Amino acid sequence: MAERINIKKRLMDILACPIDKYHPLELHIFEEKDEIVEGIIICPKCLRWYPIRDEIPEMLPDELRKEKEDLPFLKKWKNKIPEKILSEGKPFNVKSGT
Amino acid sequence: MVEWNQILCKRGYSIEEPDDAVVNFAALLRKKSKEMRILDLGCGGGRHQIYMARQGFETHGIDISKTGLKLTKDRLEKQRLAGHMVKCDMHFLPYVDFCFDAVVCFQTIYHQGLSGIQGTVSEVHRILRKEGLILVNFLSNRTYSYAIGAEVEGGTFVREEGAEKGVLHHFSDKEEIEQLFKRFKIVSLRLHEKEVEGALQSRWILIAKT
Numbered sequence: 001m002a003e004r005i006n007i008k009k010r011l012m013d014i015l016a017c018p019i020d021k022y023h024p025l026e027l028h029i030f031e032e033k034d035e036i037v038e039g040i041i042i043c044p045k046c047l048r049w050y051p052i053r054d055e056i057p058e059m060l061p062d063e064l065r066k067e068k069e070d071l072p073f074l075k076k077w078k079n080k081i082p083e084k085i086l087s088e089g090k091p092f093n094v095k096s097g098t
Numbered sequence: 099m100v101e102w103n104q105i106l107c108k109r110g111y112s113i114e115e116p117d118d119a120v121v122n123f124a125a126l127l128r129k130k131s132k133e134m135r136i137l138d139l140g141c142g143g144g145r146h147q148i149y150m151a152r153q154g155f156e157t158h159g160i161d162i163s164k165t166g167l168k169l170t171k172d173r174l175e176k177q178r179l180a181g182h183m184v185k186c187d188m189h190f191l192p193y194v195d196f197c198f199d200a201v202v203c204f205q206t207i208y209h210q211g212l213s214g215i216q217g218t219v220s221e222v223h224r225i226l227r228k229e230g231l232i233l234v235n236f237l238s239n240r241t242y243s244y245a246i247g248a249e250v251e252g253g254t255f256v257r258e259e260g261a262e263k264g265v266l267h268h269f270s271d272k273e274e275i276e277q278l279f280k281r282f283k284i285v286s287l288r289l290h291e292k293e294v295e296g297a298l299q300s301r302w303i304l305i306a307k308t
Contacts, residue, residue: 010156011182014135014197018190050192056167058185059192064162 008036011057017043018059030077040081048090049074049081062091116149119290119303120202123233124153126305127200134199139188139222140206144170144181150202151179158182158198160191189217193225201226203234208268211254215268219278226308231285235301238289239269242297275302282306 008027016023022045031037039052041059050059051073070092078086078094086094127134132154138147141159143166151157151174159181161167167183174181186192188206201222207215222232237243239253247255247267254268270278275287285305292299 011158011184014193015184016192016194018186018192021194023194054164054168055171056164056183056185057192058164059190060185061187061190064187 015041015057015059017046017048018061019043019048020046022046028080028082030080038077040077040085042082042085042089046090047085047088049085065091067092114145116146117204119233119235120146120149120204123200123202123231123305124150124155127155127231128153131199135197137193137198137201137225139191139201139203139218141170141183142166142205144173146202146204147181148173148177148179151181152177156180158184160184160186160188162187189214189221191221191225195224196227196230198225199227199230201230201232201234203232205235207234208237208270210266211251211268212274215278223281223308228308230308232282232306233304234306235290235303236270236275237267238291238300238302239271240289240291240298241269241300242294243267244269270302272302275304279304279306282308 012025012027015025017025020043022043026042026044027039028042029036029039031039035055036052037055041050041052041057050057051070052058053073074081074086074089074092074094135156135158136150138150138157138159141147141161144159147157147159147170159167159170162185164185167185170181171183184192203222207218226232245255247257250256250266253270254266257263257265257267272287276284283306285307287302287304290301290303
């Protein structure tokens with residue numbers, strides 16, 4: 001387990017927001033087995049959020065994001081996601097989403 | 099946007115062995131240190147990331163295809179190797195400045211137009227440490243597939259049929275590659291050519307240093 005925690009930490013040590021390159025990013029874990037199965041990575045500067053699905057962080061620019069996939073993810077975990085992201089998160093948030 | 103997941107599923111991931119250029123690059127890196135952090139930019143099914151992980155390097159693989167990333171992750175796990183995977187776009191790398199010792203970018207960078215390639219090269223320069231190395235290959239305009247499809251801009255063609263329908267291919271000459279990497283020091287730039295089933299496969303292989 002110590003090794004796995006170390007691996008996660010090492011990735012977060014170098015991950016930056018792909019848009020504004022801000023670092024450090026916030027990691028919220030929703031489901032965890034050997035690795036983080038589902039979670040979210042947040043840029044506290046620009047409020048972009050990036051899902052972790054199937055143990056893989058997805059850090060795409062806005063134009064490659066798919067609202068149909070991302071909004072249900074946001075809604076699924078709304079009880080564990082900071083309110084600021086639910087209401088103001090980019091590129092999609094619960095307020096703006098249909 | 100091209101659906102790489104579908105293309106890679108159709109094409110399969112049968113090429114398991116790393117390219118000789120990557121094997122040689124790994125040997126070059128090992129001479130410097132084993133404590134290196136390597137990025138496989140466009141890892142596909144993972145043949146190069148897996149090889150690098152086997153050499154003891156800390157490896158990171160990125161790709162736009164989740165299918166490729168999952169396959170690489172599964173293959174790493176089955177071989178009890180460590181590696182980090184991130185789905186991202188090669189113009190918006192999600193890493194801090196100066197954090198990688200080396201980048202491998204094989205059969206990836208030329209699937210876009212020249213301005214896109216310039217953007218990727220700029221991002222690679224940003225994330226490489228001082229004296230960091232990149233191994234990258236480009237299609238030469240001597241290769242058998244040159245000018246297949248419709249030309250969308252100078253040297254860039256889009257395939258109009260077949261498994262790679264909709265995929266861009268950019269073909270480069272030596273001067274263009276030197277210009278693209280003018281902020282780097284070029285360690286070696288050579289044309290690698292071989293006959294495959296009677297067709298000439300011609301690619302530039304570049305090693306450059308920040």
